[in-house]
Amino acid sequence: MTDTDNRRLLRQLFDAALAVAQPSQCLHHFLPPPVKGRTIVIGAGKASAAMAAALEAHWPDEDLSGLVVTRYGYAVPCKHIEIIEAAHPVPDEAGLVAAQRILSLVQGLTADDQVIMLISGGGSALLPLPADGVTLADKQAISHALLKSGATIKDINTVRRHLSAIKGGRLAAACYPAKVVNLLISDVPGDDPAAIASGPSLGDATTCKDALAIIDHFSIAVPPAAREGLASGRYESVKPDDKRLQNVTTHLVATPQRSLEAAANAARAHGVTPLILGDSIEGEAREVGKVMAGIARQVVTFQQPLPTPCVLLSGGETTVTVRGKGNGGRNVELLLAMAIDLAALPGVSALAADTDGVDGQSEIAGAIVTPDTLFRASRLGINALDYLSNNDGHGFFQALGDSVITGPTLTNVNDFRAILIR
CATH class of the missing domain: 3.40.1480.10 (MOFRL domain)
Structure with missing residues (x-):
């Protein structure tokens, strides 16, 4: 040869x-049926727009709305689901606005409604809604330092979850009491669903103490408010046994x-x-x-x-x-x-x-x-x-x-x- x-x-x-990991080839096998109430589609990640297009292609009716955020250059046209592009791997203002809008879309839902979450790798940077007392500039600096530090993606996402107002199960908790269906494309070693995009739609077993230990181990500079929020436990994420997550189901639609x-x-x-x-x-x-x-x-x-x-x-x-x-x-x-x-x-x-x-x-x-x-x-x-x-x-x-x-x-x-x- x-x-x-x-x-x-x-x-x-x-x-x-x-090819086997293309949303058009794998996502439709996991779609839930329509419900009595509203179906809202939200999501984030490099594959999220393609996932939204695949969902629309197989959804049985027109009763569909939502918003997903993807990386610049990764948008795919959709009829009912709005697509926003933002920066990755270091977040930007467009991602912040998208995260705010996504969180607002799931307010006031009922038990008759369902939320389909389309989550893939890159979602951590694309949903940069900082915790109280942390600015977007802070998150940008921390993200850049972590990416250069040699920290594993597991460690990086542990920090991201605890400095966020939307990750670490917070987005799923905001949907309660609606049904939540997670459709995930895994980009993490071990396929831990809670690690994909820092787990906005799943409970988080890591703690503020874990996040602070990672920050100190890699000598990452963080503002005083962030350190206080972690040290006091004020930034604690939503845990897997939280009752607000009882209506969440999860499917891995593509894996390494x-x-x-x-x-x-x-x-x-x-x-x-x-x-x-x-x-x-x-x-x-x-x-x-x-x-x-x-x-x-x-x-x-x-x-x-x-x-x-x-x-x-x-x-x-x-x-x-x-x-x-x-x-x-x-x-x-x-x-x-x-x-x-x-x-x-x-x-x-x-x-x-x-x-x-x-x-x-x-x-x-x-x-x-x-x-x-x-x-x-x-x-x-x-x-x-x-x-x-x-x-x-x-x-x-x-x-x-x-x-x-x-x-x-x-x-x-x-x-x-x-x-x-x-």
């Missing part, structure tokens, strides 16, 4: 993972595991044996890259844990502690570290990309590594170690023309990695 063939197959596996299984099926169709290493792999991106390189080397050298041709598939969400001047990007950092560790090992190619089309703060999904990656870089005078030290994986792969660019994918089931070994 040629390098071109390998690149094509890797991209086909990625496309298969994306289902996308990995779709990619595995596509690999088999091409005569390549797949092995799914896990859908919730976490850790510092460059260290995970070294681990992946070690597994690939074992396959090449000993045909273990499976013989070639094969593909190692995995998902999850690694982290990047940004110390250099680059923009980070966990998928490209992982790939660059992996390429350096492999040292041009023959027969190994890989793709790593974020399924939402955005790796870090760059409008690039990820990249592809081939056995000659380091050789081609050297011919251009590019030192891979320097780029890794500077957290500039995107700059490295852009210079080689090896970036994976999808544009808005309209879904988000976290990171996708495929290591092809022939």
Whole structure:
């Protein structure tokens, strides 16, 4: 097989993972029936507009209204549900206004009404309604610091929930006594529904004490009012046993595991044996890259844990502690570290990309590594170690023309990695 063939197959596996997670393909299976009263649709996330369009396409009548907020460039036209765009990953004023409007839409509902919540990854930044005493500027600064700190998404969302007036179950509680149906696309390791978009529609088991410990561990600067709200417990989130959540049901309509299984099926169709290493792999991106390189080397050298041709598939969400001047990007950092560790090992190619089309703060999904990656870089005078030290994986792969660019994918089931070994 040629390098071109390998690149094509890797991209086909990625496309298969994306296809099965498209709202148009998976959401309608979980729609509730209409109720006696009103049906209001609200939501947030990078996939929320596509989810709203899929809902409208299968809803049996015209009695439907609502509002969802999605990332700039991710809007999809809808007839009855209003779509608002806002900033991600650092929130902006448009997201604040959208959050305020969403909260107002669910006021005064009755037991005859239902709320369908369309929640996907990115919803945390897109619903930035701060707790009392915290400003939008405060949330922006805290979000930016957390994203650069190396904190896991679990830790980041714990802080977000407790500095919010809408997350951590507060939005679902505001809907009471109406029926709430959560339709979620998971982008979090372990598929914990309460962790997706910081859980606006589910009870939260974490505490203010947990959030304050994370802030102190990563030395995140917070205003005095925020620290007091956490220390006193005044910012405590809604807990899972709260009676206002008794009418809430939840469905995961797309998950990282289902996308990995779709990619595995596509690999088999091409005569390549797949092995799914896990859908919730976490850790510092460059260290995970070294681990992946070690597994690939074992396959090449000993045909273990499976013989070639094969593909190692995995998902999850690694982290990047940004110390250099680059923009980070966990998928490209992982790939660059992996390429350096492999040292041009023959027969190994890989793709790593974020399924939402955005790796870090760059409008690039990820990249592809081939056995000659380091050789081609050297011919251009590019030192891979320097780029890794500077957290500039995107700059490295852009210079080689090896970036994976999808544009808005309209879904988000976290990171996708495929290591092809022939």
